[in-house]
Amino acid sequence: MDFEVAIIGGGLAGLGLAIQLSKAGHRVILFxxxxxxxxxxxxxxxxxxSWDFLESLGIPLDEMKLPRITRLHISDCNGRVLxxxxxxxxxxxxxxxxxxxxxAIAKLHGTELMQGVKVSDIQFENDQHYLKTSSGDFTAKVVCGAWGKRSNLDIKLKRPFIENTKLKTRQYIGVKYHVKLDFPKDLIELHNFEDGYCGISAVDNNRFCLCYLTTAQxxxxxxxxxxxxxxxxLKKNPLLDNYFSNADFLYEEPLAISQISFARKQAVEDYIFMAGDSAGMIxxxxxxxxSMALHASKLLNIVLTDYLNGSISRTQAEKQYDQLWRENFSTRLSAGRVFQKLFGNPTVTNLTLKSLSHLPALASKLIDLTHGGPF
Ligand SMILES: Cc1cc2nc3c(=O)[nH]c(=O)nc-3n(C[C@H](O)[C@H](O)[C@H](O)COP(=O)(O)OP(=O)(O)OC[C@H]3O[C@@H](n4cnc5c(N)ncnc54)[C@H](O)[C@@H]3O)c2cc1C
Structure with a gap:
């Protein structure tokens, strides 16, 4: 079957793009x-x-009475808090x-939503992409890679970051639970432990998300x-000990992922426009x-609209998107990599938090470096 745009991955980047392009009348398929x-x-x-953008996509955030989070507490490995x-x-x-x-919104606007369908290969020939999936073969003029941090397709396409990760960069794992506990809804806490950190904050449905990142090692x-x-x-940090001992855990088993890396990636590879974590993960x-995934979908929508309407060539579209991506996200990703080095090592973390507690203006500036404005 023949589509103007095939989007691989239905997370925030993929769904955000699907909604915008489908709304404008383009023939979009999402796997x-x-x-x-x-x-x-x-x-x-x-x-x-991201608030305004999500509302523009059709999510009624105002009506959903979601927890608004305006305070951050960071603890060092001993539980001292900034x-x-x-x-x-x-x-x-x-x-x-x-x-x-x-x-649901993407489907409503006409996106052909292929759930439970995995893409296993993409070939590009004569200005056309050929996709192999668990539900048959498809062709598309444009492919957007929105498959997240790491996928079978990164290996299939032999993306350089996979090789670099093996050689140089650290690999991380992520674990997440939904819990019930007595905790303020306007607060996010980030607790350090040896080689990692764990965040806790409120989500919808009177639940709290407890999620941590640590090294595979x-x-x-x-x-x-x-x-x-x-x-x-984790429980060596007394604050985490308290949560792990007293919260009501709502999953039978933790949700866990491995092979997370923060290696550099490209925004366009093999004629595929990458958006979200597949272009670079903060x-x-x-x-x-x-927010970066959603913002990237907006930038890509602008470029693809011009390409699909015939006002720019494929090469111009690739160049423009690559440039926009760098302008908007490169500094944030670099700042994120530096901060990652400051957390997880008990001595460095304790020292960093101690210094920042005397310099609140600097702490705010550092947080600003990793955030962008509304888009
Ligand atoms: C531990 C941890 C904590 C985090 N906490 C936060 C936070 O609090 N706030 C925040 O803003 N960000 C946070 N992030 C980052 C955030 O989760 C990602 O940046 C975001 O999900 C990226 O969205 P995406 O659309 O690029 O990818 P994803 O949301 O990962 O979506 C990719 C989708 O592609 C699908 N897919 C993959 N391969 C294929 C294939 N071959 N065929 C079909 N489908 C495929 C996957 O199933 C997936 O649904 C955290 C990340 C981690 C690891």
């Missing part, structure tokens, strides 16, 4: 390997910069709810056992990957 609604490893704190105001801060919504609602040292890792490493402690 998502899972079935909505589904849970995803994510801290579920969205910075306010308090910071977040201005404008963010809000909490589960990916279970958000992605499901966006998928730390998990290996704990016999690849998440419970043991939590008991022996470290989660910046709490901003979701």
């Amino acid at each position: 998502e390997k899972e079935q909505y609604p589904f849970h995803k490893v994510c801290g579920e704190y969205i910075s306010m910069e 308090q910071q105001k977040l201005n404008p801060g963010g809000f909490g919504i589960s990916r279970y709810t958000l992605d499901d609602q966006l998928a 730390q998990l290996q040292q704990n016999q690849n056992n998440i419970k043991r890792l939590e008991d022996r490493v 470290t989660p402690l910046c709490g901003n990957g979701m």
Whole structure:
């Protein structure tokens, strides 16, 4: 079957783009390997910069009475806390709810939504993409890679960041729970432990998201056992000990992902326009990957609209998108990589937080570096 745009991956970048292009009347197909609604490893704190854009896509945020988060507490590995105001801060919504609602909106506007369908190969020939999927073969004029941090397609396409990751960069794992506990809804807490950090904040449905990132090495040292890792490493921070011991955990098993890396990637590769984590992933402690994914979908929509309407060539579209991507996100990604180095090492973390507690203006500036304005 023949489409103008094929989007691979139905997270925030893919769904955001599908809605915009479908609304404008383009023939769009979106492949998502899972079935909505589904849970995803994510801290579920969205910075306010995305509020207006999400509403413009059709999510009635105002009506949803979501928790507004305006305070940040960061603890060092011993549980000493730095308090910071977040201005404008963010809000909490589960990916279970958000992605499901966006998928419904995309479908409503005419996106051919292929759920439970995995793309296994993409070839480009004679200005046309050929896709192999678990539900047959498709062709499209444009392909958008919105498949997230790491996918089978990164390996298939032999993307350079996969090789670089093996050689140089650290690999991380992410674990997430939804819990019930007595906790303020306007607060996000970020607690450090050896080789990682754990965030807690409110989401919809009177739940809290408890999500952490640590190194693959730390998990290996704990016999690849998440419970043991939590008991022996995370609970050394007394604040985390309190949450892990007293919260009501709502999943039978934790949701976990591996092979996370923050290696540099390209925004356009093999004639594929990448958006969201597949173009570059910001470290989660910046709490901003979701906004970047949504913002990238807006930038890509502008460029693709011009290309599909025939006012620019494919080469021009690729150049323009690559440039826009760098202008908007490169500084934030670099700042995120630097901050990642400051967290997780107990001595460095303790020292950083101690210094920042005397310099609140600097702390605010650093947070600003990882955030953007409304788009
Ligand atoms: C531990 C952790 C905590 C985080 N906390 C936050 C936070 O609090 N706030 C924040 O803003 N960001 C946070 N992030 C980052 C945020 O989750 C991502 O930046 C965001 O989800 C990126 O959206 P995306 O659309 O690019 O990818 P995703 O949301 O990952 O979507 C990609 C989709 O592609 C699908 N897919 C993959 N391969 C294929 C295939 N071959 N065929 C079909 N479908 C495929 C996947 O199933 C997936 O649904 C966190 C990340 C981690 C790891």
